[in-house]
Amino acid sequence: MKRTRTEFIVLKAFNGDCILVKTFTSEQEEFIVLVDGGTASTFDRYLKHELKEIKKIDLLVLTHIDSDHIGGLLRLFNNSLINKLDVVEIWINYPNLINVNLSGQIGFDQANKLKDLILQKKGNVVFKEITTAERFINRSGVSFTILSPTQKILDLLYERWNFGKNELDVDIDIASEVNNYTVSLEELSKLPFKPDKTVEQDLVNASSISFIISCPDKTLLLLGDSRSEIIEQELKKLGYNEESPLFCDYVKVSHHGSKNNTSEYLLKLLKTTNYIISTNGGSSKTKHPSRDVIGKIIFNPLRELNKLLFIFVNYPISEIKDRIGNFITENDIESGNWKIEHKNKF
Structure with a gap:
């Protein structure tokens, strides 16, 4: 199928991520990238319908092993729809001992391993472990620049894996977050970046595959649930700095807009007017x-304030407010030259 325009969908994935990119090669052949699958319910309600008209997934990326990213993929490979899909390549990082049950919780028992399930259905698929050791990857004119994980982080993740018990010797829970509704956004933007955990205490997210995808007509930065400290480090290695930031048409904000994953310095290394946050408001534990x-996004001191900035959310703003309260008010919109909109298709 011929294509001359990149489109992508940020599916409703509850408190997770599921992004379907439809782009094209240097020969204008359609090239489909699926990044994560959200929860199991994401597949049932949304992803299944999007995939019915697709015959081939050129690249499937599982950014990391959290249930809100992997659950929908497990459901996909347990569904008859997978038999009609040609899956060419999968990027995936784990030591082949993980199982995620369909209730949406991460399990580490030995049954129904995801990799084994994929091989049962797609025995010819190419598996690729991804780190910054192989920085640049090109697939027929669609280019990827890998920003995380580093080999050091992935090695540490594997070292912490308790092979005897089939579980991970790290805390996978993220500290709960409470939004401060009484302080203005501009005042909040001045607070220093202080994540609740160190990178080594947050290895699951720190091992997230994040990358720049350079399509013939658009550049997207997809940050998964990556740690800001790692992305900053890798962007600087690539030569980006405050005077020469990375330009992107769209940035998918890390970890659903968690304060633990986006620093003011990282935002100084990026130049865009379009940020995307994937969340329905979060879980009962994390908002x-x-x-x-x-x-921090709006009042980035290096931002060009004369250009309207957009923050897109993949759920209706009213639904997010029902879960976490009035996180954006009319007063917030009055300064900073920005808008927040619900949008799924780009």
């Missing part, structure tokens, strides 16, 4: 997006 992050 997203953080007003701190929204404030």
Whole structure:
């Protein structure tokens, strides 16, 4: 199928991620990238319908092993729809001992391993472990620049894996977040970046595959649930700095807008007017997006204030407010030259 325009969909994935990119090669052949699958319910309600008209997934990326990213993929490979799909390549990082049950919780028992399930259905698929050791990857004119994980982080993740018990010797829970509704976004933007955990205490997210995808007509930065400290480090290695930032048409904000994953310095290394936050408001334990992050995006001191900035959310704003309260007010919109909109298709 011929294509001359890149389109992508940020599916409703509850508190997770599921992004379907439809782009094209240098020969204008359609090239489909699926990044994560959200929860199991994401597949049932949304992803299944999007895939019915697709015959081939050129690249499937599982960014990391959290249930809100992997659950929908497990459901996909348990569904008859997978038999009609040609899956060419999968990027995936784990030591082949993980199982995620369909209730949406991460399990580490030995049954129904995802990799084994994929091989049962797609025995010819190409598996690729992804780190910054192989920085640049090109697939027929669609280019990827890998920003995380580093080989060091992935090695540490594997070292912490308890092979005897088939579980991970790290805390996979993320500290709960409470939005501050009484302080203005501009004031919040001035608060220093202080994540609740160190990178080594947050290895699951720190091992997230994140990358720049350079399509013939668009550049997207997809950050998964990556750690800001790692992305900053890798962008600087690539020569980006405050005077020469990375230009992107769209940035998918890390970890659903958590204050633990987006620093003011990272935002100084990026140049865009379009940020995307994927969340329905979060779980009962963790509320997203953080007003701190929204404030830092809007009042980034290096931003060109004469250009209207957009923050897109993949759920209706009213639904997010029902879960986490009035996280954006009319007063917030009055300064900073920005808008927040619900949008799924780009």
